[in-house]
Amino acid sequence: xxxxxxxxxxxxxxxxxxxxxxxxxxxxxxxxxxxxxxxxxxxxxxxxxxxxxxxxxxxxxxxxxxxxxxxxxxxxxxxxxxxxxxxxxxxxxxxxxxxxxxxxxxxxxxxxxxxxxxxxxxxxxxxxxxxxxxxxxxxxxxxxxxxxxxxxxxxxxxxxxxxxxxxxxxxxxxxxxxxxxxxxxxxxxxxxxxxxxxxxxxxxxxxxxxxxxxxxxxxxxxxxxxxxxxxxxxxxxxxxxxxxxxxxxxxxxxxxxxxxxxxx
Amino acid sequence: xxxxxxxxxxxxxxxxxxxxxxxxxxxxxxxxxxxxxxxxxxxxxxxxxxxxxxxxxxxxxxxxxxxxxxxxxxxxxxxxxxxxxxxxxxxxxxxxxxxxxxxxxxxxxxxxxxxxxxxxxxxxxxxxxxxxxxxxxxxxxxxxxxxxxxxxxxxxxxxxxxxxxxxxxxxxxxxxxxxxxxxxxxxxxxxxxxxxxxxxxxxxxxxxxxxxxxxxxxxxxxxxxxxxxxxxxxxxxxxxxxxxxxxxxxxxxxxxxxxxxxxxxxxxxxxxxxxxxxxxxxxxxxxxxxxxxxxxxxxxxxxxxxxxxxxxxxxxxxxxxxxxxxxxxxxxxxxxxxxxxxxxxxxxxxxxxxxxxxxxxxxxxxxxxxxxxxxxxxxxxxxxxxxxxxxxxxxxxxxxxxxxxxxxxxxxxxxxxxxxxxxxxxxxxxxxxxxxxxxxxxxxxxxxxxxxxxxxxxxxxxxxxxxxxxxxxxxxxxxxxxxxxxxxxxxxxxxxxxxxxxxxxxxxxxxxxxxxxxxxxxx
Numbered sequence: 120x121x122x123x124x125x126x127x128x129x130x131x132x133x134x135x136x137x138x139x140x141x142x143x144x145x146x147x148x149x150x151x152x153x154x155x156x157x158x159x160x161x162x163x164x165x166x167x168x169x170x171x172x173x174x175x176x177x178x179x180x181x182x183x184x185x186x187x188x189x190x191x192x193x194x195x196x197x198x199x200x201x202x203x204x205x206x207x208x209x210x211x212x213x214x215x216x217x218x219x220x221x222x223x224x225x226x227x228x229x230x231x232x233x234x235x236x237x238x239x240x241x242x243x244x245x246x247x248x249x250x251x252x253x254x255x256x257x258x259x260x261x262x263x264x265x266x267x268x269x270x271x272x273x274x275x276x277x278x279x280x281x282x283x284x285x286x287x288x289x290x291x292x293x294x295x296x297x298x299x300x301x302x303x304x305x306x307x308x309x310x311x312x313x314x315x316x317x318x319x320x321x322x323x324x325x326x327x328x329x330x331x332x333x334x335x336x337x338x339x340x341x342x343x344x345x346x347x348x349x350x351x352x353x354x355x356x357x358x359x360x361x362x363x364x365x366x367x368x369x370x371x372x373x374x375x376x377x378x379x380x381x382x383x
Numbered sequence: 384x385x386x387x388x389x390x391x392x393x394x395x396x397x398x399x400x401x402x403x404x405x406x407x408x409x410x411x412x413x414x415x416x417x418x419x420x421x422x423x424x425x426x427x428x429x430x431x432x433x434x435x436x437x438x439x440x441x442x443x444x445x446x447x448x449x450x451x452x453x454x455x456x457x458x459x460x461x462x463x464x465x466x467x468x469x470x471x472x473x474x475x476x477x478x479x480x481x482x483x484x485x486x487x488x489x490x491x492x493x494x495x496x497x498x499x500x501x502x503x504x505x506x507x508x509x510x511x512x513x514x515x516x517x518x519x520x521x522x523x524x525x526x527x528x529x530x531x532x533x534x535x536x537x538x539x540x541x542x543x544x545x546x547x548x549x550x551x552x553x554x555x556x557x558x559x560x561x562x563x564x565x566x567x568x569x570x571x572x573x574x575x576x577x578x579x580x581x582x583x584x585x586x587x588x589x590x591x592x593x594x595x596x597x598x599x600x601x602x603x604x605x606x607x608x609x610x611x612x613x614x615x616x617x618x619x620x621x622x623x624x625x626x627x628x629x630x631x632x633x634x635x636x637x638x639x640x641x642x643x644x645x646x647x648x649x650x651x652x653x654x655x656x657x658x659x660x661x662x663x664x665x666x667x668x669x670x671x672x673x674x675x676x677x678x679x680x681x682x683x684x685x686x687x688x689x690x691x692x693x694x695x696x697x698x699x700x701x702x703x704x705x706x707x708x709x710x711x712x713x714x715x716x717x718x719x720x721x722x723x724x725x726x727x728x729x730x731x732x733x734x735x736x737x738x739x740x741x742x743x744x745x746x747x748x749x750x751x752x753x754x755x756x757x758x759x760x761x762x763x764x765x766x767x768x769x770x771x772x773x774x775x776x777x778x779x780x781x782x783x784x785x786x787x788x789x790x791x792x793x794x795x796x797x798x799x800x801x802x803x804x805x806x807x808x809x810x811x812x813x814x815x816x817x818x819x820x821x822x823x824x825x826x827x828x829x830x831x832x833x834x835x836x837x838x839x840x841x842x843x844x845x846x847x848x849x850x851x852x853x854x855x856x857x858x859x860x861x862x863x864x865x866x867x868x869x870x871x872x873x874x875x876x877x878x879x880x881x882x883x884x885x886x887x888x889x890x891x892x893x894x895x896x897x898x899x900x901x902x903x904x905x906x
Contacts, residue, residue, distance in 0.1 A: 185742055187896045209743030215743065218736035219816060220902075221674060223681040227654035228674075235670030245663070252654065261654025264681075266817060280740065287704065353637040 134197055136161040136319035142181050142191035151177045153343035154191070158335070159288075159321055161196070164314045166334035166351075167323040168360075170368055175323040176216050176344040177291055183213045183290050194281075195288055209237070212286035214277050216293045216323075222266035226257055226276045229265055233280035244283070250331045251279045254309060256302055267365060270297040275378075278306065289313070289320045295329060327361035341368045384478055388486030394491050408829055413495055421499045428506035430511065440605030441589040445506050447528055447601030448592045450500060454532040458540050465815045473641075482636060491533040502742050504529045511604030513562035521604025521616060528600035534629040542635040561687045561820070565694045569701045593618060596625035671754020675730070676761060684733060684813065687820040688726050692719050692766060696773065709778055716791040721842075723763035726796025728805040728838055730755050732813045736902050742895045749888030752803040756884060759799060765790045782865065789868030793849035794842075796876030800883020801842050807887035808894065809834045810901045823824045845879060 137159040144152045152174040159165045163330055169175050182193040184200045184207060193200040200207040221229055227248060233245040252258050253276045259270065265276055273368035278294060289310070295303050310320050310333075324330050331351060337360065338348040346367045347354045355363045424446075431439045473483060491497055504525035511521035533727055563570060578585065592598030593606075600622035606615035659673035679685045696715045703709035731738055771787040811831040814820055843850075849872050856864035891898070 123517060182403060183743065184745075185739060185899060187900075205745045205747070208743065211743075213743040214586040215739050218739040221678075221734070221737045221740065222816065223678055224660075224674065225652075225654065225656070225658075228660050228677070231657055231660050232670055232674055233744060235665055235742060236667050236746045238667055238743065239665075259653060262652035262656060281743075 123187045125275060127276065134161065135159055135194075136163070136196060137290075137321065139178070139182050140192050140194075142178060142188050142193065144181060144186065144189050150187075150343055152181065155340065155343070155345045156191075156234055157338055157345060157348055159319060161287075161319050162314065163177075163319055163336045164310070164334045165319070165321045166330035166337040167340060168327060168330055168337060169323075170325065173340045175340055177343075178340065179290055179292050179321070179323060180215065181291065183211055183215075184208055185213070185215060185366035188199055211295050212281035212284065212285045212289045214274075214281045214289075214291040214294055216296075219278060220265055220273065220280075222268075222273075223264060225254065225262050225264055226268065226272075226279075227261040229276055230279045234283040237284045239284060247283055248279075251282060254305065255279055271299055271302065274298050275306070281307075287318060287343060289318065291320065291322045293323055293324060295324065295326070311335060311336060327359070327364055331355070331360040339364060339367050384482040385486040385489065386426070388478075388483070388490055389493065392490040396493065399712055413563040417495045417499045421502050424503045425506040426857045428503070428510045431510045436513075436605060436608055439510055440602065440609070441586045442592075443510060443605060444589040444593045444598040444601045444838050445464060445585065447504070447507075448595075448597040450503075451528070451532050451535060451597050454496075454500070454536040458536050480634060480638065484630065484637070488530065488630075489531050491537060492529070497533065499896050500532055501529050507601070507604060508839065511608050516609035517604050520619075523619070524603035527626055531596075531600060531622070532628045534626065534633055538633045538636065541633060541640055555683075559744070561690050562694065565691050566698070568698065572701075572705070572903065590841075594621065596621065598629075599625065637761055667750040668754045668757070671741075671746070671751055672758045672761070675755050675758030678733075679758065679762070680815070684732075684816075684818075684820045685726075688722070689762075692722065695719055696770060697723075712774050712777060713783070713787065716767050716772055717794050718789055719768045719770050720763065720791045720795035721798055723759060723766065724795050724802055725838070726802075727755055727759045727799065728802035728834075729811045729813050730802070731806045731898060732810045732902070733816070734902070735816050736899065737816070738902055739899055742899055746893070747888065748807065748891030749884055751891055752807065752884045752887040753792030755806075756803050756880070760795075760804075763795055763799075767795055782862050783856075784865075785862075785869040786853050786865035789865070789870070790846075790849045790853045792804045792869075793872030793876040795847050796873075797845045797883075798842055800876075800880040801838060801845065803883040803887035804890065805834060805838050805887075807891040809899070810898065811835065835852040848875060 120193060135158040138157075140156045142152055142155045143150070155174070155178055165180070167175050177186065181188040181191070182195075182200065184193075185199070185203050195207045195210050198207040198210065221232065225231060230248045231244060233250065235241075249258075252261050255278065257272065257275055257279070260272060265273060268276065274294065274296060275298065278291065281289065281291070294306065298306065314320055321334055322330070322334070337351045337354050338351065339346040339354065347363075351360065354360070360368070428443070431442060453569045476484075476833050479837075485875070492501060507525055508518050508521045511517040551844040589598065589602075593602035599618045602618050603615055606612075606618060659676050660670060663669040679689060695714065695718060699715050700709070703710055768788075771784065771791050774787065775781050775784045783897060785856075809830065811834050849868055852868035856868065857861075
């Protein structure tokens with residue numbers, strides 16, 4: 120895998136890797152995202168955390184050009200996602216959550232397909248596909264149809280498809296879901312090196328521990344609103360991220376009641 | 384507990400319908416179709432009451448045996464078993480086996496096939512209402528018979544669950560099942576001709592079947608009506624033993640299945656074979672073509688329709704042999720052109736949310752459209768040419784060839800162009816990826832019908848010049864019309880193809896996210 124292009128804006132001035140302003144989306148009567156504004160600094164490892172149904176996936180879909188927002192803008196490295204979508208998508212690698220893959224292709228074919236769709240050169244592509252698959256422990260199953268993959272392998276092959284064109288910004292929705300610990304730490308190592316060389320990663324997750332260890336910036340989202348954002352140390356303010364998260368989001372049940380659970 | 388299971392099944396059915404009113408419309412269409420079929424069968428059975436007892440017995444036993452056989456074969460062959468009450472989902476609930484079996488068996492009756500079978504079986508009571516005793520015997524027989532149908536289908540689906548959950552089996556069985564379905568007409572005609580030639584054989588067959596597990600239950604009413612209580616008792620024992628034996632088999636299989644869930648993995652294979660992706664030009668459009676062609680070969684939802692096309696001339700030749708006039712064979716090439724070109728009008732719907740990859744990578748709309756259309760053209764063009772030339776070979780009238788080609792190519796190119804526009808804007812309800820092509824698709828049946836009808840209407844308007852020239856050629860016999868048709872078909876067709884790909888591409892660029900949002904509803 121080649122290193123992403125170093126981002127000149129990191130040195131030149133604070134052009135954020137992703138800047139969203141007032142994003143909002145309504146599905147029927149339900150407001151999924153209610154005006155979120157956020158700057159993701161270039162070169163940061165940015166975590167978005169929130170309870171189930173907080174609007175994380177909806178926000179990321181709107182920021183990456185997969186879902187048209189009702190209000191608001193998203194700008195990637197100075198390129199407006201919704202005004203110049205083809206240009207913006209060149210800068211981004213996206214791992215959407217909850218979408219299918221072209222699973223009647225083999226793993227190798229799927230990643231190659233993603234590269235070809237992005238107009239990559241055949242030779243460059245072949246070399247990268249091989250390296251990516253072995254880095255993600257998928258070489259042994261490169262010729263297996265994706266439909267026969269396990270959930271974790273499917274996640275990894277989708278990640279490979281997002282990485283193939285060496286984007287400047289990676290947007291990963293729940294990248295570690297059902298991935299085994301060994302592969303997860305391999306993926307983390309890849310992402311760490313990617314960030315160290317100037318790339319930007321946005322991950323959404325509801326595993327607080329993981330975000331606290333992995334990310335340098337974090338945003339807390341609940342009920343379609345942004346509750347806190349900043350560096351991990353700023354947001355957690357001395358407590359653990361999980362404690363701070365529960366405090367921000369609220370809704371913690373006090374474990375009184377359920378007496379019968381102790382009566383066997 | 385049994386009542387709970389039945390209520391669960393009903394709730395699942397109702398909630399499925401509640402997702403969209405169009406689900407209800409779809410179910411209503413299925414119900415109407417079944418109602419027509421059931422209605423005519425019931426009327427026939429009621430009329431049989433006036434018929435000769437031997438004839439009635441033959442019809443009821445043969446029909447019943449066929450129904451039982453159908454319940455055994457169709458769920459597996461069509462890979463479309465009703466899995467709403469999949470026993471595997473009850474593993475952790477610790478339901479007593481007896482109640483689970485009763486609940487699942489009765490639950491199997493809820494739904495169109497179950498209700499239809501039960502109604503038709505109950506109609507046999509009327510057939511034998513020639514006295515109180517035969518009617519009671521027929522009622523008992525119908526009850527045992529219907530339960531045997533349901534339990535047999537459960538035995539077969541449970542026994543083959545591990546086989547059926549293997550993707551390869553599902554893919555192949557779905558395609559193989561397509562063949563008898565398409566050839567239904569010739570098969571039925573052949574069978575009925577054979578039957579009418581040897582009609583004396585049928586009562587004998589029925590008499591034999593009535594002693595076997597297949598027909599025993601259905602013969603009870605007839606035996607009592609014929610005044611043979613001993614035979615009736617013996618057959619009753621056979622029928623009950625059948626039901627008991629099936630239930631016992633099912634219990635054993637289920638007990639084993641509950642603790643050994645089917646393993647559906649497959650061996651891992653190393654890479655190195657890019658297939659068509661390595662062969663076609665490494666451009667976005669080339670990649671889309673390669674991917675689409677791979678799907679035509681690997682996805683049963685696509686390859687099912689590929690199996691149908693070669694059967695088309697067989698059907699038309701058969702029809703010609705019936706009437707002695709092979710004029711309809713001229714339809715083979717235009718019909719194949721239409722079917723294949725129109726088949727990609729649902730291409731994006733078939734992708735389902737996998738289409739997100741096209742959106743995320745920022746493929747240009749025209750590349751997407753062109754790739755899909757070229758993939759279809761890659762085999763549709765040879766098929767249409769072979770059919771057109773083959774038709775002339777068969778009938779020996781070579782002067783019809785230019786007109787044939789003009790019309791077929793016109794339909795093919797125009798259809799591909801129109802499909803490119805339609806699938807860029809509208810989604811239709813199709814079976815989900817990995818599902819059997821026979822499974823009732825989720826989603827908006829109303830929009831599907833509207834898109835299909837409107838699309839076909841527009842297509843027939845667009846190919847009006849070719850059709851007109853074709854008819855002119857037929858009427859006047861002037862070969863010039865044929866040659867003009869060839870020119871018009873190719874030139875007008877190709878222009879509409881280009882326009883369709885361009886327009887579809889522009890719509891896709893503008894509305895890709897909206898299209899994905901529509902697809903997300905049906906995932």
